[in-house]
Amino acid sequence: MSSVLTKFLRYVAIDTQSDPFSTSFPSTEKQRDLSNLLVVELQEMGISDAHLDAFGYVYATIPATSTKADVPVICFCSHVDTSPDVTGTNVKPLVHSNWQGEDLVLPDDPAQVIRLSEHPDLAGQLGNDIVTASGTTLLGADNKAGVAEIMAAAEFLMKHPEIPHGNIRILFTPDEEVGRGTEHVDIEKLGAVFGYTVDGETVGTLENETFSADGATIQIQGVSTHPGFGKGKLENALKIASDIIAALPKDRLSPETTDEKEGFIHPVHLEGGQDQARIDFILRDFTTIGLRQKNEWLKKTMEQVLLRYPGSTATIQTTEQYRNMKEILDKNPEVVTHAMEAMQRVGLNAQLRSIRGGTDGSRLSFMGLPCPNIFAGEHAFHSRLEWVSVQDMEKAVEVLVELAKVWEEHA
Numbered sequence: 001m002s003s004v005l006t007k008f009l010r011y012v013a014i015d016t017q018s019d020p021f022s023t024s025f026p027s028t029e030k031q032r033d034l035s036n037l038l039v040v041e042l043q044e045m046g047i048s049d050a051h052l053d054a055f056g057y058v059y060a061t062i063p064a065t066s067t068k069a070d071v072p073v074i075c076f077c078s079h080v081d082t083s084p085d086v087t088g089t090n091v092k093p094l095v096h097s098n099w100q101g102e103d104l105v106l107p108d109d110p111a112q113v114i115r116l117s118e119h120p121d122l123a124g125q126l127g128n129d130i131v132t133a134s135g136t137t138l139l140g141a142d143n144k145a146g147v148a149e150i151m152a153a154a155e156f157l158m159k160h161p162e163i164p165h166g167n168i169r170i171l172f173t174p175d176e177e178v179g180r181g182t183e184h185v186d187i188e189k190l191g192a193v194f195g196y197t198v199d200g201e202t203v204g205t206l207e208n209e210t211f212s213a214d215g216a217t218i219q220i221q222g223v224s225t226h227p228g229f230g231k232g233k234l235e236n237a238l239k240i241a242s243d244i245i246a247a248l249p250k251d252r253l254s255p256e257t258t259d260e261k262e263g264f265i266h267p268v269h270l271e272g273g274q275d276q277a278r279i280d281f282i283l284r285d286f287t288t289i290g291l292r293q294k295n296e297w298l299k300k301t302m303e304q305v306l307l308r309y310p311g312s313t314a315t316i317q318t319t320e321q322y323r324n325m326k327e328i329l330d331k332n333p334e335v336v337t338h339a340m341e342a343m344q345r346v347g348l349n350a351q352l353r354s355i356r357g358g359t360d361g362s363r364l365s366f367m368g369l370p371c372p373n374i375f376a377g378e379h380a381f382h383s384r385l386e387w388v389s390v391q392d393m394e395k396a397v398e399v400l401v402e403l404a405k406v407w408e409e410h411a
């Protein structure tokens, strides 16, 4: 069995689900079960500085083999946690060898079926070995495929010191799925100049663009009276909030009506009573200007609704969440071109993609570590229909090894 598959099957059996409601860090202690194992395995490969820090991050170094002194230090990064959306307890991975296009019926819940017609990326997988869960849990390929690929690449490089490369830092983070994966990354200690998250989808793709993201909160103060005596006076904060949400366009600017490079304004939470109400929104766009326009649109809409409620007031507060990593990557083009070169050199049709979301890499890029996202082969993540192919994972390992060489050759 291939080294990356053996590792992957071992890692997905360990429950590492993170918890968005936890205030501790990492959000769940069980994430350390995998992180501790990774440290042991790295040490067994001969990577003596591998360790788990107090926050649950794994740091390790594949020592340089190059005679050149100025090869930039690069970092490979993946997250150990799995999504809170679907349970990750008792994952039973199944390998469907030499897949011939048939429906993949997951035995522990036969209603869970992975069909070619619903998973277009399966079209490229004929004859490959597909790994799925058994029907009642997620698989955890997001992001244990990436973890296994980095571990297999590390093992390969440690066994082949004749391959010249610079220092390569490995970083395994907790809590990516709850948006806190970079909260305690020590960039200085990491000491890398360029990074790659290995957490993307389709084989051969490199994601160099993410959304730019803001959160916006509208706080409404209505005019409250006893409802029996409200005539001509009462201004119900809940109705004001509803009017604002109803004013959002029905045919555009929403997640359900946009794709590719279009952004949106998306209400995610509403609470309150007749006196006060609050609406939380998330705003997304690929450009900072587009994001600002969405903020202005929301503010203007709020003000227009308020014209009908003269006794009421409302405020809008915007908080920055993350920014499109392309702003940083464009200033460091080699981090993208070297990865494209590595993919081409292992025979892939390398393609750039954008993500309608954020990655740990978008935050790391703005923390000083330019960090696009390399494919890991994971598909249908955060669901019980998650799948990954063994051949895609093996290709990702090849890309990581080749990428280490490319950086050395260009130094």
Ligand SMILES: [Zn+2]
Pocket (backbone or CB within 6 Å): 079, 142, 143, 176, 199
């Ligand atoms: Zn992920």
